[in-house]
Amino acid sequence: MTPLTEQQLRASLVNATRSERQRMIVPDLASMTAADWDRLDYLGWRDRKQPLAAYVVMTLDDAPDAEPVGILLRATERTGPRRAAMCAWCEDVVETRDVQLYVARRGGAAGRKGDTIGTLICGDFRCSRNVRRRPTLAEAGRDDDGLREAIVERRVAGLRQRSRAFLDEVRRTA
Structure with a gap:
């Protein structure tokens, strides 16, 4: 990802x-x-000052001059014991205790009318780290570094596709 400024x-x-x-x-x-x-x-x-507010910013194009697109999310308040869940973006099978429901108001007129969309995401937004985690032997099937690298590449591609699809859905106004 290209470094971003506060203004961006x-x-x-x-x-x-x-x-x-x-x-x-x-x-x-x-x-x-x-x-x-x-x-x-x-x-x-x-x-830090609004505990239920969260933000996600990404570039939808891999070009170096691509404009970033971001969304404001609202975390749901946690009640009761934490339950294991899988993040819809990174789909990590190891980090399942800090997954939380986030809801985003849609952009444009739909959002002004109160239309929202939600998904389960790692509570601390560790998805990029999770997909780059070395696959276990059980995940890889055999001790092969090339196979493990291919798994990580697939995970990264999947994270990018799923997170961008959610952002596109938030931006969709009809």
């Missing part, structure tokens, strides 16, 4: 009002290295 993050939100963009608490971008950005398929974070 604020401008990217397709389902947020002007006041929501202004209230957004941006993560510490200065502490992120080029290597950090290279390992991200999307940038996701929780708002």
